[in-house]
Amino acid sequence: MSATRGRLLVVDDDLVQRVLIGKIGAKLGYETVVASSYEAATELLTREAFEIMALDLSLGGRDGVELLRFVAEADLRAMSIVIISGCDDRIMKATRRVANGLKLSLGGCLTKPLDLNRLRSALELPGRAPPAATSASPQFRITPERILRGLADGEFFVEFQPKVALQTGRVVGAEALARWRTAEFGMVSPMVFVPIAEEAGLMREVTDCILSSAMSQGRKLIERNPGFTISVNISGSLMSDLALPDRIEEILRRENISPSSLTVEITETSAMADVDRANDILVRLRIKKIGTAIDDFGTGYSSLAALARLPFSELKIDQSFIKGCASDDDMMKIVDASVALAKAFNMKVVAEGVETPEALEIIRRIGCDVAQGFLFAPSLRRSRAERWISERNALADDQSASATPTALAS
Known part of the structure; x- marks a missing residue:
């Protein structure tokens, strides 16, 4: 029988x-090609191409995570990987996160003893459509002078x-995302x-421009929707600028x-780089009645310290936790x-990166106040954002007006 699916590398001791x-x-x-060790597998991967690899995490003196890292460093991300292990469920989940963090094409995670039907299904997946290699970015040179x-x-x-309030369904704010359109490079x-x-x-100049643009373009949103806030990201390099x-x-x-x-969003990593200066800046912003949000919460190394020491008014849970909470108990606990x-x-x-009804139901149940993500809408140009928000809020108001007191309380 001739091969029709390509080449499979089996790495198992x-x-x-x-x-x-x-x-x-x-x-x-x-x-099918087999390798009984890390060394044999890396040698094969260096000189031969494979559509899929079945990898046991335990490889004697080396381990499968090292091989995952090798695959990422060798830029073999188009190859699908099926991970196999006798380790417990938490280790398997953590290994999946390692693979996702390395941006590898994960075909499945199977526990021992192997369920042959699940193994067969995992190996069949790449045959439907080989993962496409990510195309290279256009080769153009952006200079500081061109930015200026x-x-x-x-x-x-x-x-x-x-950004949608979960209790009422109304749009109560929006995150302003920086965009740059050029004649020679496009977007x-x-x-x-x-x-x-x-x-x-140049981040001072870029930030001032984006902030001015967000306020001028968002003026109608603020005027038409009482309490509406616009969020703007502030670069970590500016958090030492008193x-x-x-x-x-x-502005x-x-x-x-x-x-x-206005709410300024600051990542926890940049806020903790120089706590005293960040605290000075954040306190003054709060005194001026400007909101302050800790962005990408949970992805740095000092989340609890940031909450305890710095006067944030809003916490944004990173989308990596939100996307995983419906299928990963550990992520659910973190959220x-x-x-x-x-x-x-x-x-x-605020929960960011809400993309599925399941994730929405979870964050609503555990008490998130506001959500944003593709389940509601992607980023929108000004005119479309104005229409979308007006229609969404009109619908939310109609539903609220027609709801019974019991329904509103539920």
Whole structure:
């Protein structure tokens, strides 16, 4: 029988299991190659291509996580990987997170003793459509000078991602996301221009431009929706700039926007880099009635210290926890504990990255106040955001007006 699915690499130091997996792979149409050790596997992966790899986490002197790291460093992310282990459920879940963090193509995680039907299903997946390799980014050179010209020419703007109150269904705010459109490069991702601006010391100019754009473009949203707030990310490099609160206040005055309509979002890592200066800045922002949110909560190394020492008014639970909470009990516990901590500090809780009804139901049940994510809407240009939010709030108001007192209380 000729191979129709491509090549399968079986990495396992157990002879019986190697033979078993190899035979199932052959029956499915793979050309099967086996490796009994980490060293043998890395040698094969260096000189040969495989569509899929079945990997036992225990490989004698080395372990499967080391091999996962090798695969990522060798940029073999298009290869599907089926992980096999006799370890307990928490270790398997953590290994899945390692693979996801390395951006590997995970075909499944199977526990011993092997369920042959599950193994067969996991090995069949790549045959449906081989994972496409990520295309390389366009090769263009963005210079600090080009960023400055873009700022001067008004090429930077914002899009708004709505934030929905879970209790009422109304849109109560939006996150303003930086965008840059150029004539020669098209749309340039913040993943490209922000690091260049950071390195060149231009984040003050970029942030001031984005903040001004967010306030001017978001004026109608604020005027039409009482209590509406717009969130803007502040670069960590600015959290040592003691003049930041005064500059923000000046922008708000120039745009004629109330300070209470703005929330600045700061990652916990940048806030903890210089706690004394960050505390100085955050206290002054709060005195000026500007909201302060700790962003990407849980992804740094000092979350509890940040909550205890710095005067945040809002906590944003990182999307990596929200996306995993419906299927991962450990993630669920982290989200639950994060909400409880925020409530203890009298903070509003925002869940970002809400993409499924299951995740929405969970965060509503455990007490999150606000949610944003693709389940509601992606980031929207100003005119579309205005229409979408107006229609959503009109519908929420109609439902609230027609609801019985019992329904409203539930």
